[in-house]
Amino acid sequence: MAQRYLIVGMGAASIAAAEAIRSRDPGGEILLVSEEGDGYYSRPGLAYYLSGEVPEQQLFPFTEDDFDRLHLRRLHARVASLQPQSREVALEDGRRLPYDRLLLATGSLAVQVGLPGVELDGVVKLDDVGDARRILKRCRRGRTAVVVGGGITALELVEGLHARRVHTHYFLRGDRYWSSVLDETESKIVEQRLQEEGVQIHYHSEVAEVLGKRGRVTGVLTQDGRRIDCDLVGIAIGVRPRMELAEGAGLATERGILVDEHLQTSVPDVFAAGDVAQVFDPFSGKSVLDTLWGVAVAQGRVAGRNMTDQSEAYHKSVPFNVTRLAGLTTTIIGTVGRGRDKDVRGIARGDSETWRHLPDSFAAQDVSDVNRLRLLVGEQRLLGALVMGEQTLSRPLYQLVAHQADVTPIRDRLLHPSARLGDLVASFWAEWRERHEAA
Amino acid sequence: MGRPRARKLSDARHEVLAGGWVVPEPVRCVQCGICSFSCPIDIDVRRHAWLGEPVKDRHCLTCGECVARCPRGVLRFARSDLFERGG
Numbered sequence: 089m090a091q092r093y094l095i096v097g098m099g100a101a102s103i104a105a106a107e108a109i110r111s112r113d114p115g116g117e118i119l120l121v122s123e124e125g126d127g128y129y130s131r132p133g134l135a136y137y138l139s140g141e142v143p144e145q146q147l148f149p150f151t152e153d154d155f156d157r158l159h160l161r162r163l164h165a166r167v168a169s170l171q172p173q174s175r176e177v178a179l180e181d182g183r184r185l186p187y188d189r190l191l192l193a194t195g196s197l198a199v200q201v202g203l204p205g206v207e208l209d210g211v212v213k214l215d216d217v218g219d220a221r222r223i224l225k226r227c228r229r230g231r232t233a234v235v236v237g238g239g240i241t242a243l244e245l246v247e248g249l250h251a252r253r254v255h256t257h258y259f260l261r262g263d264r265y266w267s268s269v270l271d272e273t274e275s276k277i278v279e280q281r282l283q284e285e286g287v288q289i290h291y292h293s294e295v296a297e298v299l300g301k302r303g304r305v306t307g308v309l310t311q312d313g314r315r316i317d318c319d320l321v322g323i324a325i326g327v328r329p330r331m332e333l334a335e336g337a338g339l340a341t342e343r344g345i346l347v348d349e350h351l352q353t354s355v356p357d358v359f360a361a362g363d364v365a366q367v368f369d370p371f372s373g374k375s376v377l378d379t380l381w382g383v384a385v386a387q388g389r390v391a392g393r394n395m396t397d398q399s400e401a402y403h404k405s406v407p408f409n410v411t412r413l414a415g416l417t418t419t420i421i422g423t424v425g426r427g428r429d430k431d432v433r434g435i436a437r438g439d440s441e442t443w444r445h446l447p448d449s450f451a452a453q454d455v456s457d458v459n460r461l462r463l464l465v466g467e468q469r470l471l472g473a474l475v476m477g478e479q480t481l482s483r484p485l486y487q488l489v490a491h492q493a494d495v496t497p498i499r500d501r502l503l504h505p506s507a508r509l510g511d512l513v514a515s516f517w518a519e520w521r522e523r524h525e526a527a
Numbered sequence: 528m529g530r531p532r533a534r535k536l537s538d539a540r541h542e543v544l545a546g547g548w549v550v551p552e553p554v555r556c557v558q559c560g561i562c563s564f565s566c567p568i569d570i571d572v573r574r575h576a577w578l579g580e581p582v583k584d585r586h587c588l589t590c591g592e593c594v595a596r597c598p599r600g601v602l603r604f605a606r607s608d609l610f611e612r613g614g
Contacts, residue, residue: 100558133559136598146560149573381557410555410599417600419555479600483552 091116093395094177094187096167096333098122099131100381101193101362101388103150108392110158116396118159119185121177123166126217132381132438134220135240135412138248147217170337172355177333189357189395192334192345193388196327196363196379199433201236205298210305211321214241226320227252234259234308234316236295237324238266238431240411240438243278245322247414250287257316258282259293261430266413268429269420269439271451274476277458281414295321326433327379329364342366343434344377349401351391359395361387369404369442372423376441380409383440406490407440410482416458419482422472422489424464452502454509461509465502468494481510484517493520548583549594550605551576562593562602576601 093109095102098120106118129147136142155162166180176186198213200206212223223245232255235245242258243265249256264275279289290310298321299307307317329344340346340354344366351359351367362384369376378384383404390402406422423442435441452463459477463470463485469492473485488495498516501507553576562572568586572593575582582593594602 130558130560132557133561136559136561141596141598142559142561142564146564149558149560149577382554408554410601412598417598419600482600486554 091396092186092188093118093191094185094189095120095191095193096122096177097191097193097195097362097364098124098128098162099193099195099362099384101195101384101391102191103128104385104388105191105193105359105361105392105395106158106160108389109396110160112393112396112398117161119161119163121163121165121167121179121185123164124216124218125164127162129217130381131216134214134217135244135248137217137220138214138223138244139251144217144221167333170333170358172337172339172358175357187357190359191388191391191395192353192358192360192364193362193384193391194330194333194364196329196435196437198241198324199326199328201323201325203295203298205300205305206321206323208298208300208305208321209303210300210319211298211323212245213323214245215327223248223320223322224252227254229253231255231320232316232318233257233320233322234295234318235322235324236431237322237326237436238429239324239326239436240413241324241327241436242322242431243413245324246282246287247412249320249322250282250285254320255286255288257288257290257318259290259295259310261292261294263291266429266431267425268432269425270474271425271453271462273453273455274460274462274474277416277455277460277476278414281416281458285414324436325431326436327363328434329366329377331364334360334364342375346375350394350399351387351402352394357395359391361391367402367404372442374441377435378407378440378442379435379437380407380440381438382408406486407442408486408490409438409440411438413476416477417479418477419473419475419479419486421474421482421486422464422470424462424472424474450503452507452509454507461513463502463509463513465495465499468496468499470495481513481517484513484521488513488517488520491524493524547589547604547606548581548587549575549589549602550581551579551601552603553577553579553601555599555601557599559598561596561598565592565596567592572602581605 133147167177168180169178176184233249234257236259294311295308296311297309334345345360363379410419450465454461462474464472470489475482556576
């Protein structure tokens with residue numbers, strides 16, 4: 089009898105897993121169940137949909153032909169519970185779906201804020217394409233928005249609204265943006281660019297209450313008693329893995345669903361991948377969450393292969409993300425920050441807990457105009473790097489960090505206060521690559 | 528901010544026109560689709576990025592629109608093997 093593969097969720101991890109399963113098991117039944125009616129789309133692409141760079145229909149990478157080609161069945165339904173003993177899940181409508189192998193790739197959802205007035209029409213988040221649609225419907229010139237929160241999603245809201253000519257106030261609880269990952273110089277670059285564009289940043293500011301009239305947002309009241317009139321309030325204070333199914337079934341969980349090196353949960357034949365999976369990270373020696381597209385794809389592929397009886401360990405690679413902050417392409421590699429960000433609870437989207445586990449290291453930095461290069465230099469290797477603006481070095485740096493290249497030959501020069509980091513890295517990489525490729 | 532201006536293309540563009548193609552770096556890609564959207568002849572560049580394959584489509588004009596528009600620097604021009612001169 090054909091194996092029955094059941095995948096809960098329809099994001100990047102799910103699709104990568106389905107492809108991996110199909111490549112190894114041409115006859116297996118693969119069913120993807122998702123409560124989100126829109127199916128598979130690029131969640132990170134919502135930022136570009138908001139800013140007007142890409143139309144909505146372009147966000148969907150798979151056509152019907154792609155699903156047919158892979159013989160993937162899809163079901164739009166909410167899974168209510170998981171019964172590992174009988175190897176089935178129960179849908180909200182009472183139907184039951186049996187499985188031989190199950191993948192939980194349920195992703196994460198925005199953390200809710202417990203403020204008076206958050207139920208008002210006009211308070212928005214950016215979890216899914218439906219949220220983006222709702223935001224765009226409300227964007228009209230002359231309107232005003234207040235955005236609260238941190239990390240990439242808060243900035244996506246700020247930049248998206250601004251691009252749609254909505255006057256935007258950005259509230260920060262502390263004195264700078266994304267303090268758990270960026271250093272002071274980088275935060276300042278981002279904030280200055282936002283301000284130059286007309287975004288009003290309010291430091292040390294917190295919303296005490298969202299004000300409304302006849303059920304609609306009319307403004308916010310700050311904790312220090314200021315009132316700002318607005319039509320929209322965007323909230324992005326972090327995301328939380330969707331673990332209800334796993335918790336209800338008694339699977340081991342912490343901040344996410346705990347998985348072993350094969351991405352199997354504490355229950356046989358139940359796997360987890362993507363935002364919801366908490367995975368051992370050899371880099372930090374801890375079990376961590378990542379909310380990165382590339383990580384979700386890599387985990388989905390390994391989980392999918394293991395669901396077809398392969399035994400493949402998932403080797404967490406160095407966390408890596410490319411994003412755009414106030415118009416500047418920014419690559420974040422390895423461990424680059426420390427401490428916590430007052431504007432985010434837990435983890436944000438496009439984030440990695442590993443970035444914040446800064447071990448003993450020295451920072452070497454180079455900044456010219458808005459181009460910024462920061463290296464975290466350990467005893468023998470580079471532990472992390474942040475490249476803002478000009479991106480030529482981001483690929484070499486990813487390879488040097490990921491392959492744990494021995495940078496002893498240039499370490500002292502890197503740490504010299506007047507070091508030309510770019511030149512040093514570029515010439516070192518050229519030599520290293522030759523040796524690496526020859527080996 | 529907002530809609531970015533097209534970035535300046537690589538100086539090597541003229542050489543690439545003769546013997547090169549667009550190469551994706553999949554680890555940077557989030558499948559947003561801006562590349563395919565900006566292709567004047569509707570090549571599904573995003574699919575190439577998902578599969579990690581160079582855009583070896585004989586219709587590709589190497590116009591650079593996808594390279595310039597990608598917000599995450601996924602795409603770059605590279606010399607094809609046929610014309611490779613080391614490096």
